Amino acid sequence: MSTLTEAVVTAGRSRRTPGRGPRRAGQRSPYPGGLAWILPALALVVGMIYFSIGYTGYVSTLDWNGFILSPSEPVGGDNYAAMFADPIFWRAIGHTAIFFVVTFTAQTVIGFVFAAIMHSRIHLAPVYKVIIFVPTVLAPATMAPVFRLIFDANGSFNGILSAIGLGSLTQPWLAGNVTAMVVVMLVTIWQWTGLTFILFYAAMSQIEPEILEAARVDGSGNIRTLWSIVWPMCRGTAVALAVLGVIGALKTFDVPYLVTRAGPNHATEFLGTYIFQTMVQEKHFGYAAAISVALLVLAIGAGLLMNRINRQSERS
Template sequence: MDRLKSRHLQIAMFLLPALLFYAVLLVYPVLRTFFLSLHEWNGFAGSKVEYVAFDNFKLVFEDEIFWKSLKNVMVVMLLSIAIQIPAGLFLALLLNGKWKGIRFFKAAFFMPVIMSATSISLLWKFILYPGDGLVDGLLMKMGLEDSIRAWLADPSINLYTVILICCWQGLGVVMIIFLSGLVSIPDAIKEAALIDGANRRQRLWFVTLPLIREAVAINVILLVIGTLKIFDNIYVLTDGGPNHATDVLGTFLYKEAFRNNRFGMASAIAVVMFLLGFVLTLVANRAMRRESLDG
């Protein structure tokens, strides 16, 4: 009995460090966020934390910037999926094989993924520099002065500029996940389709796509989760402006908490983000499962 006890103690010692960090710095803060969302606190040490029930949520839902941010996040999410899934699949199909140069091309498309969002955003800010940046300069040289816009300042287009930059950065991940799906398709199935006389398009539509449905599902879910919490790119590129044209939930939360010192309300936004992420992941998961059952 004693030996059994000491063995359990030993196991616990192995788990303790990880458990301690995880519980204190990740689990406790999440629970605390739920608690704080029902309270008012101005962020200063020693100031009162006051119970206000659902007032913070009321404040959030009555704030038009919240709805604007939510709408922007949804636009980013849907457009990212609509652009990156087909584009990533296209690249993966091109790169699915064994020939010289494949490593180079894969690295080229993957490079932006590993670079920091901060440096990517600064780089693009510089390329889109109004007047003589690379993009405007090229358009000018080609005689297309009329199509020059304030890419990052014009509220009617800057959200799309940001989305394109994010897609440029994230496409590599989508491609790699599709590639790992494509590699796992057994050669026998591909040969069978070939022997049955399926042409290129039929093979893609009826053989390849159904077999990489899993990869599609993973990509969609990762994009949903990833775009919901988008922050770095927008913070550096536009800071959510001008006039909240590019604000998303992440920047809205950041500003409410750390610029306006409304911590209770910011906690309520955090809770909304958490639940939204949970629900969207479930929905995406369900939709993908459903589809694979029908097929």
Template sequence: MNTVAKRRANSARLPSGMLWILPALVVSGGLIYYCIGYTGYISTQNWDGISPDSVSVGLANYVQLWHDPVFWLTILHTVAFFAVTFVVEVLLGLVFAVLLASNVRFGVVYKVLIFLPVLLAPATMAPVFRLIYASDGPFNAFLSAVGLGALAQPWLAQSSTALFVVMSISIWQYTGLAFILYSAALTQIDPQVIEASRVDGAGNARILFQIIWPSVRGTTVALAVLAAIGALKTFDIPYLVTGGGPVYSTEFLGTLIYRVSVPQSQVGYGAALSIVLLVLAVCVALAFMLIGSERKAPKHV
């Protein structure tokens, strides 16, 4: 009886399910948060990442970051990247979802084709897009074939167009994600509501903007969170396609962190950039969560 009583007492002390989530807590607390703390410590050091000794510089790396014009350029690129890719992906994803929600012939094939780019690794796409947008590549050849040869230009070799090329690649890859999420959201709309609207004389545009769009607002907020954090973490596409150039025209926080930490061996400064990136990502996520909670909160008259 004493043994049974002890077991009951021990189980009463532990919250329900604690033993099941304890391994995940140990991994996240002991690895992830330790790494964040260690990165914060390195951000106060002048260290090349190789030598055994580092020099404490306090907040000098953050002061350097504040006065670094390339850092502010990456912030501008991140904001522009988020605004353009989010708007285009939402519009295309919603339009595709609405069009394929009806009984379209070969609809499953279209859905697979739209979602397929999401599954492809950027490392496999980068050489293809470098070839497509080359000066003598297929894109310029297509423009010449349709009589728009005057628009042909070295898309990846000039600052005025390189960022838009990176945006177009991201839109091509992640529109399928918006499409899938909107397709799932559309299944939650009662078809009788749409049929009743048609009986009342509502056209397709009115149904789209007054019934469908408000109904998928939560999905749009979720996509905004994913797009904002994704823009902050953008690395693979600009690094593999343009390398951050030309003249920093496609430089993002991720590519800047890699460039100063590895090729330039300024690990302390790279760690400071990483901490700023983490803070920005957390702030963006919290901001969208507050916006979502305010919309869900009941309004008292």
């Protein structure tokens, strides 16, 4: 052994501490247990999340206007009974279901197609990727006034229709029950398709090129390759996007509130906007808390259902 090697080995041995070696029976570890490391996070989670959930459940059994000094009257399950008999509540759930189906389908199809195009030989692909993804990072509060101006009765969208000879189709888009919901869904699709595109693009990047080459050798065309090979390999990403889509639909608030104010006549009412209206504007904190508990139950149930579907798709 050379002198340099002996010096390195000697220095390494001299730096060893007794605590680093194997412990003997009955010898205490010099390092604290794992509980000490997770206590801060555990206290934060329990204190701010689970306590808030429990307090919301407690408030849902009260008739209270939200002011600390105001008296509150226990009403038991009356808020839940009123919620199940409330047509606006069920209308909001129906809007959430329709919203999820339309937006998820559109985002999945557009994002998948864009990802497939970006994986082909196309000029200025990095520029197109940025253009597609930019809406995802824009705050809805900054874009809502723009969309209100675009779809206003005297907005630019009606102006374009009139300019191309389709003036008969012009209408106040934000004032119609159906068209207002269509506008909300279009804004959401425009905003979140970039995220869908990025995830599908990453999933396609994991596909072995040899598989695609073998498909081309067997005479498979582009459409058949995408449908029979690429899409099945991206199915896990689609399920993950479905989970995010369900949770996002249940939590939808910013776009319908900022663009349509949940109107007209509750045409774009969602659970989030209804909770805000009931709690902040009408000061019915107990009833709003009951709707919040229902929203939590729906989110947990949807998450469990999507997780089960994901496991079944992985097994198949």
